[in-house]
Amino acid sequence: MKTKDVMSWKRAIPSASLPPGTKQSVKVSDEKLLIGRSADGLLFAVENLCTHDDGPLAEGELDGRELVCPRHGARFDIKTGAALCLPATAPLTAFPIRENEDGWIEVNLEE
Numbered sequence: 001m002k003t004k005d006v007m008s009w010k011r012a013i014p015s016a017s018l019p020p021g022t023k024q025s026v027k028v029s030d031e032k033l034l035i036g037r038s039a040d041g042l043l044f045a046v047e048n049l050c051t052h053d054d055g056p057l058a059e060g061e062l063d064g065r066e067l068v069c070p071r072h073g074a075r076f077d078i079k080t081g082a083a084l085c086l087p088a089t090a091p092l093t094a095f096p097i098r099e100n101e102d103g104w105i106e107v108n109l110e111e
């Protein structure tokens with residue numbers, strides 16, 4: 001059980017590379033993710049393409065705890081991935097994320 005837990009978490013980005021109010025596109029195990037930290041410190045990891053028409057979310061704005069798609073302006077909750085306004089109606093896939101004492105941020109792609 002413990003071994004599976006350790007294997008499920010993957011290193012994504014050094015903590016120092018993600019100060020508050022920033023986000024970065026990161027590839028983890030062939031999955032293209034958008035990983036970020038809101039200005040008030042909430043970590044998040046979501047798929048990097050908008051569910052409306054594949055807009056590149058990494059190029060959009062991080063507005064508080066919402067991601068804004070640069071293509072048509074849909075907004076998503078950073079933690080749950082929920083679509084908050086049109087034209088997107090489907091949620092983003094959101095992944096568990098944690099920050100370790102070893103200075104790395106990890107994501108879990110299997111939960």
Ligand code: FES
Pocket residue numbers: 050051052053054055069070071072073074087088
């Ligand atoms: S592609 Fe994101 S709102 Fe249209």
